[in-house]
Amino acid sequence: MTYASLGTAGEPQEHGKIVASDGWSYQLTPDDLLWLARSVEFEGGTNPSAVIWTYAQRLALPGFRRQYPSLASLVRAHSQPVNPKWARDGIFCKPGGSHAGKPECSEAKLTRRDRAQSIPWSELSAKTRSLVTKFTHAELPNPVPRSVDFADARVSANFLVNNPTARTLLKAGNWFIGTAQSLLWPDGHVSVHYKGAQSGEAPGSGNEGIGVGLVVLALAAAAGVVWWMRSRS
16 A cells, blocks of 8 residues: 555545446545544444445445435444434434433543544544545455445344344444345445556455345245245135
């Protein structure tokens, strides 16, 4: 990795594009990278690369690409440490808010969110800055193809109960989840392009060919339903 394109504060000055195989693309911006890095720094877990790529793939979902005008806005809506609704003056934690006075809005958590939402790029950890820079320069392999959501184990387990077609793709502190829509993506559906370079699925990520396999399973399940209905008639 080279740092020829870094500014005096260490920020990447040139940025790649997130590209999907259906023709959609998104140009990354400095604001995107700052909020992405803030989220990565404060979300925790043991695989920050998975957090970065999950957000890129989440934005590539047609519903989310229409809903959110930027990667930064999507990250802030999903990531509690940088979500303005969970700040001390946000709708959940402000006096009279639905979670005011509860553990979710403790002073310790509010202070941590104050820091998460204001920390400058130069004060983020060297590891976080390096990973985000590698991401925008198409140098960061994707360890979680088709992951479009993540949360802690408790929240994820509840999500999977309510969404039986979803699947856990990685457990790394947080659980990283693919949905019925993303699990059917072709291999290499989401990548980052920068100056002729391209980054995407990491070799041996364990999800190669999952889309085809799930199509076969879905067809088999549909055939079983048809057989059952005919057998009951």
